[in-house]
Amino acid sequence: MLTLTCPYCGVAACETELSPGGEAHLKRFGPGSSDDDFEAYLFLRPNVKGVHFERWRHAMGCGKWFLAARDTATLEVFGTYSAQTTEPPPGIVEAIRAKRPDWSPT
Amino acid sequence: MSDLARSALPGAEAGGIVSVREMGLQGMVTLRADLSVAAKALKKVTGAAMPEVRGMTEGEGTRVAWMSPDELLILCDHSAAGEMARGLTEALKGQHHLAVDVSDARAMFSLTGEAGALRDVLAKVTPADLAALAPGEMRRTRLQQVAAALWFESGTEARVVCFRSVAQYVFDLLALSAKDGGAVGYH
Amino acid sequence: MSTRLSEGGRLIDRSRKIAFRFDGKRLTGHPGDTLASALMANGQRIVGRSFKYHRPRGVVASGAEEPNALVNLGEGGRHEPNQRATTTELFEGLAATSQNRWPSLDFDIGEVNALIPRFLPAGFYYKTFIHPRPFWKHVFEPFIRHSAGLGRAPDPRTTDPDRYEHFYVHTDLVIAGGGIAGLQAALEAGRAGAKVLLCEQTAHWGGRAPVDGVEIDGAPAEAWIAAALAELEGMENVHLRLRTMVAGVYDHGYVIAYERVADHVAAPDAPRHRLWRIRAAQVVSATGAFERPLSFPGNDKPGVMLASAMRDYLVNWGVSPGDRTVVVTNNDDAYRTAIAIRKAGLDVPCIVDARDTADGPLPQEARALGIPVKTGMAIANVKGLRGVVAVQLCRQAGEGAVIEDVICEAVAMSGGWSPVVHLWSHCGGKLAWDAGGAFFRPDHEKPPTSHDGEGFVVCAGAADGALHASEVLGNAGAATGRALARLGLSAPGRVATASAPDEAALSPVWMMPQGAGPKKRAKMWLDFQNDVKVSDVQLAAREGYESVEHTKRYTTLGMATDQGKLSNINGLAVLADALGAPIPQVGTTTFRPPFTPISMGAIAGEARGAVFQPIRRTPIQDWHERNGAAWEPVGHWRRPYCFPRDGETKRDAVNREILATRTSVGLLDASTLGKILVKGADAGRFMDMLYTNMMSTLKPGRCRYGLMCSENGFLMDDGVVARLDDETFLVHTTTGGADRIHAHMEDWLQCEWWDWKVYTANVTEQWAQVAVVGPNARKVLEKLGGDIDLSKEALPFMAWAEGRIGGFDARVFRISFSGELSFEVAVPASQGRAFWDALLDAGAEFGITPYGTEALHVMRAEKGFIMIGDETDGTVIPQDLGLDWAISKKKDDYLGKRAQERAHMTDPARWKLVGLETLDGSVLPDGAYAIAEGVNDNAQRNTQGRVTSTYWSPTLEKGIAMGLVLNGPDRMGEVLEFNTTRKAARGEDAPTVKARIVSPVFYDAQGEKQDV
Structure with a gap:
């Protein structure tokens, strides 16, 4: 059972206070987009073993969505950060690289 | 209409290793705004300063609690809540915000008892770290299966706020946890 | 025959007696007894029967690892099957019955299975009951079900009278195990200033050290234990907990502990069990070690026990296993048992040591006491049907030719010790094979890791493989130091020194005698509870089961309620030998929580009866309850389905409610409908994205029905939107939808359109809402008075107004889900009940009729209105429902629009x-x-x-x-x-x-x- 620190209210929240929201940093494709782009946006997920960015909502708390960088195999958490970002911020990338030198953001 | 108004569980009380009491009608106003620029309006209407993250501040017969980075909960007299919401709307005119009277959407409970027993009873129902909960800080968390907020009013009193529809559940839960024989002796 | 000795027993209070019952017999014990020690003191040698062959079985261990002594405990609502007698504290009035026997413990029909074990080999069921297929359901399964199982399930007509609870704790350090290693760890951590929770599963501190005669800092262990406890009790930052077993270690330092608060009390005032849900930065597993049985023919007969357990019964409870006890071992530690038995005035005919030499201090002491030590020897057979009467000895190196018979009533066996590495392993800690001790120990290089990627469990003392007393405290101190360092604390390093006689190395013995033939191997038990023998594991290997996990499932080795605590290493070694592979290569099965079974009550906690689940109540719920509502759950709400009157069926009531509403006036508690405020300069734009139709053009004072789709295009909610002012919309959602739709809105606002100026607030519970429906609806409301003009002209269909109805603060919405003239009136929740009562009064002359959800459903179906969850199931789009009129053609985008253009959606x-x-x-x-x-x-x-x-x-x-x-x-x-x-x-x-x-x-x- 995970503990993730909400970047908004600073509470180290237990997983039972959070609700998960799947992969982070998806780019929305709306009307006018190609079938392939839309399918990828809606359905195709890499299901990585290793570094993963994901969405969580502090549902039993401040109610805010935030993002977490986490290793799906070891459950190591590299950091949590604002949901108002389109890509992992430099501090998070640095924290991941410090622990996973082979990893690169693609 | 205050003569017709009733709180969620008027007069509900339970005793045991701590006492649990529903506190009756309580005015509450939700304010959503950019908190970095709303301090002046807040002070003007409530008399209270802008609270820190998770903090609470006192005004004139009011209390302001930090709910999220763009949300406050203002506690006041039940009959004053409507006016307070309108006052905030007026004071924040031209600024993006939402102020609404939510007095009847919630229920509030008081738990009183010896400091250790009080924390023991709460620790039966919330995963929040009670030792890390400083006086004057409000923790939004869950009480077993429902969302709630709690804070310590003093060493020997805690307050719990939950949604009105689950007031009976929360009361039953607290009363059961406070039942005689259930002392844990941890805190 | 086991019995109580005239003196001794450090844990019992001989001055008092406790009465209890076993299989209806009235027996007595002393405070401090376990059920197992009390049964043995009463000469009860057979305490249960095995699962498969119904073999008579006696107590074999003295703690959590016991495989045999399982009983039905308690009666009526307190009845619980499969309770271990070795961990059950005796109390006045305790009632237990034996399990898996028919008609009686001493004479069991099923024992015939034991006479034909060659017909019931490993995998027997898999091989035999395959064909013909229909036979499985009608012949084989009923037969197997009848003969299988251990305890009796509780009577479903009874209700557990006890209460249970959870308890959440955040701490720096959890220490599992209150033996000397755990106490030393607590002292170090406590002195370093860490917040410590020390849990001990039994009712006593100190573990084995006092039984084994360990000395600490030159004095008996008991003195040090007492001093340690005194110091720990004085520390504010240390909390001590007896009868609390650390059951499982999970991700990010989540630890479950199981406190048996009142299991030792007949009818407790306290909760019976408490489940501790702990967040610990570090876990110290000071869980000790389990002694291993030896695999010799007949090793499962009543009277054959672990050597350490026999010592426990002598020293802790003053119970003798029998007048003459043969000790069989491959190590020096078991000599302690022989010495303790002899010092208690009982006879040890001989010590059978599989090793060729035994010259250490303990063997020397045994010889000095006149006990014959037979090295290089083994047990070839145990004689006796209901219990040991003699053992036959042979050479360990040979095939089992009998050299001599030794008369005895009990056998103490020791095959060495295995560290209890369960807690280390639960969350992924890896193990390393220790060839010298022949056991798996924690691999310090590969600990379970927490949120920071660092290890969060250390093993201390015997659990880390430091089996000899002289190593235990040093090891515990060092382990605690590692844990404290991860907390940023430094250990004071004031570690005590324990001492005990030196011990020579053990010699691994996985089969006794080592050259035993098939007949003997079929009588060597590995798993006592599930009746798995050496021959079964060897058969599995011959049949191609190479993976230890597969062998486990095929043979059921280690799958009983004891989860292989005694059989794991022995079974593994036999498999490795049969496969011709080294033990570490074969590996071990996975250790999974809980460490020992925990009660369902503890898992459920308080969640039963009234607080099983939150039931959301409207401000009018009391009225519904008092007026005989039949209920329908909707989300977590419980809404009236209908209000049957005397003698009415539900169907009658529904029909009456509908006709009354259609002909005069009905009343519906609609408070459960979701109500969400959406406000801001971009609110219109946002509403246009949420709904398929155009909402931004809605005029203040007006209402519009709308559909909401997920990004998949599927219909997810519907309802009426009212525009309150230029910047503000009030969104009505379905009853179950308020929280979900509010979360959906916040998701898009926070994660996609965070620069849009929109705030939302879920005000569902601020309002009580009542639908006044029917041709006389207006008359009823007008009778109440107030300042809202309710006429068609002032308040037409799909308009709303704010003001007063009677003395109530109200918003009135002219919307209809029934096809009738209808006013949905919202008043503050605190006024809801009074408003409902006022409507009933005012409507009395019109026969006003409260109706429930079924009447609502029928009336909307008569009108062809769709219902989310009936017409929709997560695969339905608005176009399927003929709702094209509610889909804007003018909008470039809305959630779900792109998806609705996909080929399958336009099919x-x-x-x-x-x-x-x-x-x-x-x-x-x-x-x-x-x-x-x-x-x-x-x-x-x-x-x-x-x-x-x-x-x-x-x-x-x-x-x-x-x-x-x-x-x-x-x-x-x-x-x-x-x-x-x-x-x-x-x-x-x-x-x-x-x-x-x-x-x-x-x-x-x-x-x-x-x-x-």
């Missing part, structure tokens, strides 16, 4: 909504399928539609239904055949029912009634 063959009317006026079965020609690949009838809503309409006096049908709107008037049972779907003969495709609007198609 003309999608089933579409129609009305259905049976030819005979009957009610179609819910969910029935319209049958089409032919069958599919599974030989099921093809289908061309299904029923989504179906009711008896009292208004029209016939069955009405809605359904999704292939090309339905183009087939008006056509008659379809619907199945009524599953048989029809399979193409078998079964009655079908014919229904005609009609418009889904059955009542007042022009909408005249609502617009008055």
